[in-house]
Amino acid sequence: MAKKGSVVYKCSNCGYTQPKWLGKCPECGEWNSLEECIVDPNAASPLLKSDGSAVKAKPVPMSKIIVQDEGRISTGSAEFDRVLGGGATKRSAVLIGGEPGIGKSTLLIQTAASVLKSAEKGRILYVSGEESASQIKGRAVRLGLDVGAVEILCTLRLEDILDALDSLNPVMVIIDSIQTVYSVQAGLVPGTVNQLKYCANEL
Template sequence: MAKDKTVFVCQNCGYDAPKSFGKCPTCNQWNTAVEEMLIKEIKMKKSTGLSSNSIPQSITEIVSGAYQRYDTGIGELNRVLGGGIVKGSLTLISGAPGIGKSTLLLQTADYISKKLGKVLYVSGEESSEQIKIRGDRIGSLSPNLYILSETNLERIEEHLTDIKPVFIIIDSIQTLFKASITSAPGSVSQVRECANELMRIAKVNNIPFFIVAHVTKHGELAGPRVLEHMVDTVLSFEGERTQEFRILRTMKNRFGTTSEIGVFEMQQQGLKEITNPSQVFLEDSNYNSEGSVAIGLMEGSRPILVEIQALVSKTNLPMPRRTAVGIDNARLNLILAVLEKKLGAPFFLYDVYVNVVGGLSMDGTYGDLGLALALYSSLKGKSFKLNKTLVVGEIGLIGEVRPISFSDRLVSEGTKMGFENFIIPNRNKDKMQNNKSNIIGVDTLMDAVKSVF
């Protein structure tokens, strides 16, 4: 009898080798090799006939129709997904433990079960009683919501045949296993094969799946990278358990944009969607404090106004500190270099701390000018001479203020929020001649400093 072959598989990236290795040559991680049984490939018999779906067609002859979507009952989740859950799709959601993934999915399952039919919530981490306790707390008690505590994929598929749900939640993919694979649940082989089976079930039965995935200590998805390639949508739930606000981002979406975000507030009764994030992020802002500037960002099609705070203090260290929360450190160093070169600001003698209030991450270049003015304000100990000022604009390496897109929408959002003055690039000001607000156009960083101090 032939001996079963084994391979050593990296649990971080999925690289396999016939012998054990200390450092993975692909992802450069140490001690990630685990011995697993080699999965034997079953040769399928060649089909004698061809189905109509396998015939090559000209792209001009293919009829494309709109995807049928399910309303989740949560507007912010619909926004991130591109309008709702597409039938037959696989959506992967990840986040730190305790961030609220299960709560969000339970609220979604409750709404769909009340409106569309049976929903199956498969939990491999919690018992049915634990989920019932959470359901009592947030009011998710629909009779069409079925709870199943099971980790065996074959048994789960049997229950799907009996119940025939319209929506399925798997919590989580790392707890599932196939009996035919000898490796432990959560290993690369198990996660890859279970994801393949779930994708087959979803596409054949046209049932949407929501799959919860664990994250590593660095905040990245645990398991093989192929998991992200197989699913249709990847969502990331961000935030701190000690803070009340949560941000839902789209990392991948085959049925919509990846630039939208959803904002939630964690309450005792579950997650409450925030329809006006600008009002929440600017609720306790003090516009006359030094080092504090209100900036405008575009998250997809939504303008969001946030407060950015900077603290510049004298350092006694040979190497000054640069600490940024919600801002890329490389972008912060770039702005500091421009300020030192063009304004002669001696930031090399100071520690710099920057924070975006509310836990939002500032992507793109919309907040460059606001960040620069906040740093300069804290360095000089001066506040703005203009009351309630909103600042938007990109800074180039030679100190020029470059135009941004959607400046008119940011100004309109600022006007609704009660802002009286706007510092924007001069080329953007030319497009808003009919606006009655006090709009100040600037061409260089020096012009912006003279305008507000």
């Protein structure tokens, strides 16, 4: 997540954006095409060049696009992996919806435990806006799950979540649920359309 005033690098050929400079664009394969840009979400064009001018998107022929195999992370459930097309894609977001009480939180804590087994190292951040840390731990114990490397953060504030992401750099983030998260930048009432759009974009 790029914060206001942070620097990113955008390919002038295909528009691919990433936080570090590379000599070759990993998306289209063009050399020396990544330009330094400043992120300003309040501007008409969120990406600005170092000289203050706006970055304009350009079309690129599909024949020049290199398909990158990002790799997938198994959730530990064959059915869940099948729904996700073979597992969760790295650097992607998955929205899980359903009626209250159908087992969304149970599925998420089971997924966290399974990912920890397959990951060589790293931690998982579990953000809860509806349950206490003891409730989440109790569910994991009842299911017999090893979730010792899961960091529990009970908060509704987007800023708390962003700080935790910066400090932990987790391999996976679970937010239960996004509709409870709010930021003062988008008002004080969680669950509004504006809050959901703002918080999801920042994350």
